[in-house]
Amino acid sequence: MNVKTLCLGFLAMREATGYEIKKEFEEGFFSHFIEASYGSIYPALNQLAAQALVTVREEEQEGKPDKKVYAITEAGRAVLGKWIAVVPARDRYKSEFLFEMMLQQYLSREHVVMAVETQLAHLRSELENIKHCRGKCVDPGMLSGGPDFVLGYGETVLTAAVSYLELKLVELGVPQAPSVAAE
Amino acid sequence: MNVKTLCLGFLAMREATGYEIKKEFEEGFFSHFIEASYGSIYPALNQLAAQALVTVREEEQEGKPDKKVYAITEAGRAVLGKWIAVVPARDRYKSEFLFEMMLQQYLSREHVVMAVETQLAHLRSELENIKHCRGKCVDPGMLSGGPDFVLGYGETVLTAAVSYLELKLVELGVPQAPSVAAE
DNA sequence: GCCGATATATATCCGTTCGACATATATCGG
DNA sequence: CCGATATATGTCGAACGGATATATATCGGC
Numbered sequence: 001m002n003v004k005t006l007c008l009g010f011l012a013m014r015e016a017t018g019y020e021i022k023k024e025f026e027e028g029f030f031s032h033f034i035e036a037s038y039g040s041i042y043p044a045l046n047q048l049a050a051q052a053l054v055t056v057r058e059e060e061q062e063g064k065p066d067k068k069v070y071a072i073t074e075a076g077r078a079v080l081g082k083w084i085a086v087v088p089a090r091d092r093y094k095s096e097f098l099f100e101m102m103l104q105q106y107l108s109r110e111h112v113v114m115a116v117e118t119q120l121a122h123l124r125s126e127l128e129n130i131k132h133c134r135g136k137c138v139d140p141g142m143l144s145g146g147p148d149f150v151l152g153y154g155e156t157v158l159t160a161a162v163s164y165l166e167l168k169l170v171e172l173g174v175p176q177a178p179s180v181a182a183e
Numbered sequence: 184m185n186v187k188t189l190c191l192g193f194l195a196m197r198e199a200t201g202y203e204i205k206k207e208f209e210e211g212f213f214s215h216f217i218e219a220s221y222g223s224i225y226p227a228l229n230q231l232a233a234q235a236l237v238t239v240r241e242e243e244q245e246g247k248p249d250k251k252v253y254a255i256t257e258a259g260r261a262v263l264g265k266w267i268a269v270v271p272a273r274d275r276y277k278s279e280f281l282f283e284m285m286l287q288q289y290l291s292r293e294h295v296v297m298a299v300e301t302q303l304a305h306l307r308s309e310l311e312n313i314k315h316c317r318g319k320c321v322d323p324g325m326l327s328g329g330p331d332f333v334l335g336y337g338e339t340v341l342t343a344a345v346s347y348l349e350l351k352l353v354e355l356g357v358p359q360a361p362s363v364a365a366e
Numbered sequence: 367g368c369c370g371a372t373a374t375a376t377a378t379c380c381g382t383t384c385g386a387c388a389t390a391t392a393t394c395g396g
Numbered sequence: 397c398c399g400a401t402a403t404a405t406g407t408c409g410a411a412c413g414g415a416t417a418t419a420t421a422t423c424g425g426c
Binding site: 089098118147150159160163165 | 184189192195212213215216217218260263264267268269270271272273274275276277278279280281282283284285286287288289290291294297298301302305328329330332333335336337339340342343344346347348351
């Protein structure tokens with residue numbers, strides 16, 4: 001599933017600029033399971049426009065740089081249906097944290113504790129983000145099933161991970177869960 | 184955390200060939216949170232050897248291709264400690280499955296059910312793999328903390344995901360969980 | 367008041383990495 | 397006997413990530 005498909009999929013929900021897409025891939029509904037850099041988003045949008053799967057509308061702004069707003073076309077919606085109707089590939093998961101934990105014997109106890117606490121902070125901030133996304137989700141005529149399903153999945157998995165690490169911190173002899181504010 | 188570090192980290196546990204490293208990244212202890220292709224593993228091993236962080240021993244075999252067995256050096260263990268003693272970066276997670284679920288409205292109900300069942304099969308096979316790894320883990324003088332911690336983390340997260348999807352399948356009106364043999 | 371940091375916005379560059387392919391041999395099942 | 401699978405190393409092109417460049421406006425701190 002390449003960046004072109006990801007951008008087209010996002011534009012199927014609402015029109016946006018390249019900058020906004022990147023931001024939403026970092027903070028929005030898609031942030032838990034999608035990653036893409038400017039270096040791949042901007043070329044992808046150009047290609048989509050060249051194939052007439054999206055339209056571009058240049059808007060001049062005062063005090064801010066001009067922007068190019070991309071919107072999906074009917075042809076775009078049609079090919080999107082084809083591009084995503086494939087047997088989903090295995091999830092891909094990479095974790096520096098677990099790699100370090102695997103090689104604990106090469107690290108000091110202090111570093112291990114720090115790494116676990118860092119990971120906990122990351123997981124908790126993602127959980128916060130999901131709650132925030134749920135808040136945005138209720139009012140608009142939002143496609144109900146999709147986001148709900150996806151946010152629930154993320155919430156379930158992250159909550160389980162947090163519980164596991166909190167337990168492990170106790171086993172490591174760390175006083176108490178330093179509350180949510182320990183970012 | 185680049186492929187060079189990953190290979191060095193693996194070789195810190197036992198000596199191996201490039202082929203074996205790739206296999207273990209797919210099936211072994213590291214498989215749940217590490218990915219690397221031949222196209223990056225073989226060049227990485229050559230670089231590690233050039234820096235004298237690993238040694239190479241060429242072994243001729245009958246009926247099989249010759250192999251190059253890589254083993255970490257003392258210098259290698261020293262730099263490994265430095266390379267992994269960094270604040271771990273955020274986990275990276277990409278999921279075609281969740282992307283498709285987000286865009287359910289562009290898919291048929293049959294496809295959604297198929298996608299969920301495929302995902303369930305993937306998760307269950309990973310869980311099986313973890314159990315299998317635990318089996319291998321007990322007897323050798325294996326570094327106890329590391330693998331245990333990591334396998335437990337994976338087990339926790341995967342189990343939570345499986346439960347969530349089983350529930351969603353019922354909500355989708357799919358008769359019954361088609362047992363573990365539904366790969 | 368000015369200086370640095372942050373936000374908005376697009377774009378390109380280089381290095382890393384992936385996925386597919388090439389090569390070679392041996393075994394196993396239909 | 398033929399194709400698939402396993403062992404083993406390696407390369408190549410395309411995709412991709414991370415950093416940087418460019419331009420402007422605002423906001424907070426000293």
